[in-house]
Amino acid sequence: MGYFDSRHPTLLSDPVDHRDHVRGPSSAEVTLVEYGDFACPSCREAYGVLKGLLPRLPGVRLVFRANPRGHLFPLAPLAAEAAEAAGAQGKFWEMHDLLFENQDRLSEETILALGRGLGLDAARFEDELRRHVHRDAVHAQEVSGWHSHVLSTPTFFIDGVRFDDALAALPTALGREVRKAEQAHLVFREARVETTDEPRRVSITAGPHHFFSDLPPFEDGSDAGPSPYDLLQSALGACTAMTIKWAAEREHLPVTRVQVRLTQARTPTGHSFRRSIVVEGDLDETQRARLLRVAERCPVGLTLTGGISLDTRLVIDRSVEEAGEESFPASDPPPWTSGRES
Numbered sequence: 001m002g003y004f005d006s007r008h009p010t011l012l013s014d015p016v017d018h019r020d021h022v023r024g025p026s027s028a029e030v031t032l033v034e035y036g037d038f039a040c041p042s043c044r045e046a047y048g049v050l051k052g053l054l055p056r057l058p059g060v061r062l063v064f065r066a067n068p069r070g071h072l073f074p075l076a077p078l079a080a081e082a083a084e085a086a087g088a089q090g091k092f093w094e095m096h097d098l099l100f101e102n103q104d105r106l107s108e109e110t111i112l113a114l115g116r117g118l119g120l121d122a123a124r125f126e127d128e129l130r131r132h133v134h135r136d137a138v139h140a141q142e143v144s145g146w147h148s149h150v151l152s153t154p155t156f157f158i159d160g161v162r163f164d165d166a167l168a169a170l171p172t173a174l175g176r177e178v179r180k181a182e183q184a185h186l187v188f189r190e191a192r193v194e195t196t197d198e199p200r201r202v203s204i205t206a207g208p209h210h211f212f213s214d215l216p217p218f219e220d221g222s223d224a225g226p227s228p229y230d231l232l233q234s235a236l237g238a239c240t241a242m243t244i245k246w247a248a249e250r251e252h253l254p255v256t257r258v259q260v261r262l263t264q265a266r267t268p269t270g271h272s273f274r275r276s277i278v279v280e281g282d283l284d285e286t287q288r289a290r291l292l293r294v295a296e297r298c299p300v301g302l303t304l305t306g307g308i309s310l311d312t313r314l315v316i317d318r319s320v321e322e323a324g325e326e327s328f329p330a331s332d333p334p335p336w337t338s339g340r341e342s
Helices: 040-056 077-085 092-101 108-115 122-130 135-148 167-187 228-250 285-296 299-303
Strands: 021-023 030-036 061-068 155-158 160-162 192-194 203-207 210-215 254-268 269-282 309-317
Touching: 021 092, 030 040, 030 167, 040 061, 040 092, 040 167, 061 077, 061 167, 061 203, 077 092, 077 108, 077 122, 077 135, 092 108, 108 122, 155 167, 210 228, 228 254, 228 269, 228 285, 228 299, 269 285, 285 309
Parallel strands: 030 061, 269 309
Antiparallel strands: 021 061, 030 155, 155 160, 192 203, 203 210, 254 269
C-alpha cells in the first residue's frame, strides 16, 4: 500500500536492535535503515551520496542491513558474509566502505585481500568465509527485508517508514526529518526536579523556566508553589485551552476566548477530574460538538489512565454578541440592578 499511497506507508518490520550495525551516535534524532547489496551499482551510488551527506547531518545514524541479490550478482552473498566476518572483529564499517569502493573489481580474491588489508586475523577471516559462519546472520537480514516489503536495493527506511522517492530526494527528506526532530525537542523539553531543604518543596526546571512545587501547611509544606495535583490539573487545563484554540483557528471558527475550569476529587474507584469549558463565540451546535470532540482528544487528557476519570462539559458563551439582551429572568433581577446590596 505504501508504494502506491503515501497515506498508508510501508513500515520497517524489525526495529533496530543490538544485532544491527550502526554508524552514528545512539542519541541521533533520526535513524536511516538501508537494505543494500555490496555488488549492486545502485547501492554503490547511494554509498557515495551518504558518504558526503552524513557528516553534514550529525543528527542522523545509519543502519545497514544486507540484502544480497545473488541471482543478479553472484558475489553479493560472499561480500555480505565478508562484512559480517569483519564485523565480528570490530571492522564492519571499514569493510562496508572498502567493498563499495572496490565494487568494480569485486572477486573472491579481492574480498580476501581487503580483509588482509584491514589488519584482520586473516586465518580466522578466511576460515569463517570458507565455512559460511555468517550465512545465517545475512539470511536473517534478508528475511527482515522481505517482511519489510523491500522491493529492490537500495531501499531506505527513515524512522521506520519506507522512503519511496528517488535517491536524489533522500538528502531533502533526511533534512526535513532532522528539523522535525529538533522542533520536537523544543516542545518536549527536559524537566529536572530536585528536593530542597524544605520537607515537601521541590525545585523544578522545565526548559528555561524555574519554579517550586510544594504542599499546603497541613501536609508539612509551606505552599511556596503549586502542588503536584495543581500542576497536573494546570497541565490538563492549559492543553485543553490550547487545543481548542488551535482547532478553531485551523477550521476558521469564530472563537474569541476559551476558559477552562477544573476540579478534582478522590472517589471510591480512583481519581476524578471535572472539566468545564466556556467558549466565547457565535457557534452553532455542530461546531460546539466538534470542539467538544477536540477537547476530549487533548494530549494531556489522553495520558490520564489507570483509575482516573475525566468528565467534560462545553458551553458556548455568546455574551459578547448578546450584550444588549437580558441574561437572567426579569422577575428575579440581581440586587445590583436596583441599587440593593446583597
